[in-house]
Amino acid sequence: MGTGHDDLLVAAARDGDESAFRTLVERHRRELRVHCYRMLGSYHDAEDLVQETFLRAxxxxAGFQGRATIRAWLYRIATNACLDALDGRTRRMLPHHLSGPSNPDDDLAPPTDIHWLQPFPDRLWEPAAPSETEPDAVAVTRETIELAFLAAIQHLPPRQRAVLILRDVLGWPASQTATLLDNTVASVNSALQRARATIREHLPERRLDWAPTAAPSEEERTVLRRYVDALERADLATVAELLAEDVRTTMPPYPTWFRGRESVLRALATSWDPALPGYVGRFRTLPTRANGRPAVATYVRRPGEPDHRPFAISVFWFGGGRITEIVAFHDPGLFPAFALPPSLPGHR
Known part of the structure; x- marks a missing residue:
């Protein structure tokens, strides 16, 4: 079911030609990485599972019969690898899914090893248009990479999650999905209906509250520029002007999170004031994008250090000309995925 060229590559790969095999599978790495990310909610795990997929493939x-495309075959392997990885694992979440808002006057709770959701770099899934050699490939839609969608599908049992992604995200027919999952069409359709009902319970009612637009508005870009400038100058007064009254900030892997402008400002004051014991240091930033949203990579120069080191990747939401939510992922290990430098000079 492939092109003549692909048939030659398959034949060569069956004979042990690793170069031919890499040519066959590497063209699918980007979309398989996104697929595994949707299944798992973790960029790091998605990378590992793509490698596991290629190893299994x-x-x-030698047993590939050509009854399906290489792409479909790889999706089958990747999906089953993800299902194996999810066996017995708890769902990934963000701090506000775990407990109520924190008191900004309390000490910052230490990081926990809970399975937190992770961000996904836009640069690794855009563009994703179908190619001439794979006309059945479906372009990645922004809303199905959005963090709210990722958090919602975490509530699904793994096989329901797989059905929803294959049917509603990738657009696979029920028969093909059933074949991939070694199930019946009736079972797939039943799982899809249950999955859709669960998703509706966990997504905001208004689509605009979670589904990203094609690009931030000029007003939103201005707000973000002002926020970044204020962050680098430790200017709390300007930050106060830019935050919505009911803003929410979360900081995985810290379980601490804050709701409301005053709580957020009090928490920031503790870490921005050099005279206080909770002082973090001076910040510099670089723009980036994650999960279809504007994002900022923050670097910190701690007292006594010469350079700014990776601190967090923050994803932003806006409404009414203000910032309504910030999710700051405090994981320096994510910076390479965003093609960000390992440090910034400390001249500022």
């Missing part, structure tokens, strides 16, 4: 390429 290499071990089994």
């Amino acid at each position: 290499w071990k089994n390429i």
